Amino acid sequence: MLSFLSIQNYALIRQLNMDFKDGFSVITGETGAGKSILLGALNLILGKRADTQILLDKSKKCIVEGTFQIGYYNLQEFFRKYNLDYDKNAILRREINTYGKSRAFINDSPVNLSVLKELGDKLIDIHSQRQTITLNDTNFQLAVIDSYGGITDKINKYRTQYLKLIELQNDFHQLINKEKQSGSEQDYYQFLFNELDEAKIRDGEQEELEKELEILNHSEEIKSNLFSSARVLGNDENSLLNNLSGVLNNISNLSKFSDTLKELSERLSSSYIELTDIFTEIEKVEQSIIHDPVKLAEINDRLDFIYGLQKKHRVNSVNELLLIKEDINTRLKNFSSLESQIKSLKSEVKKLETEVIRKAENISVKRRNVFSDIEKEIENSLILLGIPDARFQINHKLLNEAGKDGIDKVKFLFNANRGEELQELSKVASGGEISRLMLAVKSLISQKNLLPTVIFDEIDIGVSGAIADKVGNILLKLSGSMQVVAITHLPQIAGKGDTHYLVYKKTAATKTKSEIKQLTPDERIIEIAKMLSGQAVTSASVETAKQLLNN
Structure with a gap:
């Protein structure tokens, strides 16, 4: 889990040190206060690209450092693979100098950005608002199935072989053309x-x-x-x-x-x-x-x-x-050598084609074996999220030829209303339903893969009231098996958190900077009351805030 985050000279953040707790943490704050900036900084130590535009002070470098407790997640092999010192507390650091040049470190050892990203993907899953759109993407849908089925490594190895096959096929066709010419x-x-x-x-x-x-x-x-x-x-x-x-x-x-x-x-x-x-x-x-x-x-x-x-x-x-x-x-x-090369390469292509098809068929069987479990679990989660008549189904078609994702084409079908035809998500699901579907999917694969930390960036878009309360309950339940952090505008969700952080802007002279602090129990009441009624806190909103926190 993420236990500590330090940010220096990033966007509106001059200096920020933040301790994270396990369980369910919520982050709130006005629009534009810097919640997305916090995620942007976190993305740097997860291997995302950056440039000098992020520097608050262009004359100083930006440093983002995160400490992760990794003792329970069997990551020793990763550290051996890259000859890195292993410790139960892993420190990921990223530095961007004034010229935009980036350096990455794991436990003070310099690493390539790809290595930092590989470890980051094993530690945190960040769900952004933009990701909700990807729920309609068939590639994402396949990735969900592979993740649930525990075959992500298999599909990655398959893709490596498939790309090798494409490369060999291209070489073969080039030799054939060369022979003709x-x-x-x-x-x-x-x-x-x-x-x-x-x-x-x-x-x-x-x-x-x-x-x-x-x-x-x-x-x-x-x-x-x-x-x-x-x-x-x-x-x-x-x-x-x-x-x-x-x-x-x-x-x-x-x-x-x-x-x-x-x-x-x-x-x-x-x-x-x-x-x-x-x-x-x-x-x-x-x-x-x-x-x-x-x-x-x-x-x-x-x-x-x-x-x-x-x-x-x-x-x-x-x-x-x-x-x-x-x-x-x-x-x-x-x-004469060209003829020999063509003959040899033809044999190699044929052999690899057979292997790729065999693996694609094996992957297809494993995918189809989990369809019904995924459908049931998604429907059960949607019922808990306030869609009692939800029906979810995975439409499957076998392709004539293997591609980079195998021989399977899938579409998630959905309908929230009893008796109506199942259709593609984009045709029948509202914004609020899509958000809840994504939460159900994320909850499903996160628990299956036991990721240390999941961060939800405004997963509550399009929901309110009682539905927001149900979303909060799902997030709270999910935090029983992993660290969950939710950035939210809804008091019903904020009230469910074990720990509450507030992001706010602070203006001094002509400069504005973003700050973050962990709220005390009394401060939480006031913050949630503001979320309920606006900046004018009333006795009624305070009482409602207390009820939300007590529940």
């Missing part, structure tokens, strides 16, 4: 790859062919020059090698007469050997060169083919063509 592209790249692969080009081939072509184009000139060179060197009677051989013999015969002549003989011998080798090579080359028109045509055709590929792919070398071939091969592997 890439079908012709794959054929084109396969054609290019086959063309390059069948060409069997190799690195350096172009340079080799171009050199060979150059030789073949000048074969007669080369052969003629080589032949003439060979004749000069050794194929003629007066050739260089024949003459050199005679010189070598002469010098060799003289080498015994001096070292110089011996050295000259050796040098001539080396030259003769080298020239002989050159002569042999020239002859070989000359004999190897054949003017071959067929070979020439083949080389020209091959080079034309290579040049054509280069032009097609806008490159200038065989090496670049080989790189393109490698790139195309990678693309083709990706196409």
Whole structure:
């Protein structure tokens, strides 16, 4: 339960410290006194968003801190989950600095806003006037059924799987579209790859062919020059090698007469050997060169083919063509990988679809099992709230496809008059009846889930007199199992409270601020008398106030 609330620099509240009691507490005050501001501050420590507009003094930060007694609510696992210090008195704090930056703390440990909200949802349920409208919302109606049936965790886990399924289905359709778009592209790249692969080009081939072509184009000139060179060197009677051989013999015969002549003989011998080798090579080359028109045509055709590929792919070398071939091969592997991905993802989607449908059907059974209990309990509560002929029914329809909430579509049907047709709430329920319906629903799920604290913000809208007294009795009964706080304008409800707080405005100089105080028994009499007759307290209103408090 909420045991203490501290508010600094929030809206019209400069500094406020408020002790809360268990049981049934009521908060009253004139319109505009600051009751909604109090709830706004409380919402901050429950994880709601805020901005700098809430700062009373723009030069100082806003701090809201609440202490909750949590010893009986089995929340140790939550604290372990987020590695937080556990204590039977949990302190939730929120700070908003002058730039609008927010910080959240649980037991002095900084936490994300989502973590603060998760804990807040386990501690307090705040029913605002706006929430009454949501009673017509089918999503809210399903949430009521799930809460009563104790399957909220199941539906949350189901939603996680369902959203995962939607994500996988989207991925699958994107891959299918990609495959369709890439079908012709794959054929084109396969054609290019086959063309390059069948060409069997190799690195350096172009340079080799171009050199060979150059030789073949000048074969007669080369052969003629080589032949003439060979004749000069050794194929003629007066050739260089024949003459050199005679010189070598002469010098060799003289080498015994001096070292110089011996050295000259050796040098001539080396030259003769080298020239002989050159002569042999020239002859070989000359004999190897054949003017071959067929070979020439083949080389020209091959080079034309290579040049054509280069032009097609806008490159200038065989090496670049080989790189393109490698790139195309990678693309083709990706196409193949795409097919594999589609096959794998299709299997995964099918498996998850089966699991989602199975869980949705299981949830549907659990929901339908509690329909009749909910209908009976709501009708009984409405009788206690002054609608003796109330009939309440849950209309149910199974959907063809599972959605984020399962396969169930529900509508709350109602009629306050005997013998009349049950219809949707928006068509038959008055404002006062809607308020009482919401109170019946909140009472139902709060008791079922044993929330520590429930706060009702003007649940009494549209009711008065004897009905207000009945509403007060329901709230008082509810406070037997949890802390109940009601913000009310009705004296019949205010008189039921175990503890009574008054919110009021205080003006000093040019500044107005909101204050709150716990009323003494005598102050309660006067406050309720004012609620009965206005600011002019009469003896009759005082007596009536005493009767309300005594009852």
